[in-house]
Every structure is written in C-alpha cells, then in structure tokens.
Amino acid sequence: MGGMKAAILFQSLSGNTRRAGELIAANLQQEGWGITTVAPMKQLEMSAIQSADMVIIGTWVHGLFVVGQAPWGIGAINHLPALRGKLAATYCTFALNPGTTLDKLDSAVSGLGAEVIGGLALHRSKLHAHAEEFAARLVANVPARA
Numbered sequence: 358m359g360g361m362k363a364a365i366l367f368q369s370l371s372g373n374t375r376r377a378g379e380l381i382a383a384n385l386q387q388e389g390w391g392i393t394t395v396a397p398m399k400q401l402e403m404s405a406i407q408s409a410d411m412v413i414i415g416t417w418v419h420g421l422f423v424v425g426q427a428p429w430g431i432g433a434i435n436h437l438p439a440l441r442g443k444l445a446a447t448y449c450t451f452a453l454n455p456g457t458t459l460d461k462l463d464s465a466v467s468g469l470g471a472e473v474i475g476g477l478a479l480h481r482s483k484l485h486a487h488a489e490e491f492a493a494r495l496v497a498n499v500p501a502r503a
C-alpha cells in the first residue's frame with residue numbers, strides 16, 4: 358500500500374541500529390512510503406510522530422549473548438508518548454542470538470497503545486538484506502484501510 362507515512366525511532370550504541378533504521382527508511386521510500394523522521398529515540402520529534410501512520414521502533418540486543426537477552430533501553434521505550442491509533446513495527450539488531458528480545462519489544466510498544474503489525478531481528482552483519490526483507494514485509498502486511 359502506498360501513501361503510508363512512517364517515523365523511525367531507534368537506540369544505537371555503536372551505529373548498527375541507526376544504520377538499520379536508515380536502510381529500512383530507504384527501502385520503504387522505494388516502495389512509495391513517506392518517512393517523517395529517522396531519529397534517536399531521545400531526540401523525540403513529536404510532530405514527526407504525530408504525522409506518521411506507523412511508528413517503527415528499533416533497538417539492540419543486550420544480554421549475555423546466549424542468555425538474558427533483552428531490548429536495550431526498554432525504560433525509554435515504555436516512556437515514549439502514547440501511540441494509540443497508530444500502527445507500529447519493531448526491530449532489533451543482534452550479534453549472535455536475539456532470544457526473546459522481539460517479544461519483549463512488541464509488548465512494550467503494544468503497551469503504548471499502538472497496533473504492532475510485525476517485527477524482525479536483523480543480524481548486524483546482514484543489515485542490508487534484513488532491512489530489505491523487513492521493509493518488504495511491512496509493505497505487504499499493512500492492513501487495508503477505509
């Protein structure tokens with residue numbers, strides 16, 4: 358579906374999750390979507406969020422690599438403004454094994470009132486391919502609207 362507008366908010370320590378957000382944005386733009394912002398979560402741009410139909414939230418996997426994996430900065434995600442009435446999607450970047458990071462991310466974003474339509478864990482060494490796949494899935498899964 359064309360004409361969708363998405364805001365991409367990320368947390369990134371060493372740049373992978375930022376890069377992933379930029380790649381996701383570029384892929385969505387190729388599909389005809391508008392991007393209102395690609396910005397760190399801490400630099401909240403309310404107008405960019407308000408004018409978006411979909412908010413895409415990304416962070417990186419933090420843990421002990423095979424156990425204890427969780428989304429980094431879940432507190433910041435829980436404290437985002439309410440996203441009622443918006444679609445949302447989540448992503449994380451990881452090195453070895455994301456564990457249940459995506460599930461935790463999805464429940465946090467659902468808790469903001471958004472309708473989460475999907476999520477993807479992107480391996481940090483395959484950001485291009487995985488960002489393309491994520492964007493294609495989002496475009497295919499946006500519910501048709503009246």
Ligand SMILES: Cc1cc2nc3c(=O)[nH]c(=O)nc-3n(C[C@H](O)[C@H](O)[C@H](O)COP(=O)(O)O)c2cc1C
Nearest residue numbers: 369370371372373374417418420421422452453454
């Ligand atoms: C302290 C720390 C803990 C990490 N724990 C995990 C982990 O448990 N599982 C995993 O797959 N990757 C883990 N990683 C790797 C990061 O998730 C991965 O490098 C990610 O792409 C970093 O994103 P960024 O460049 O946006 O900061 C960890 C990285 C750091 C710095």
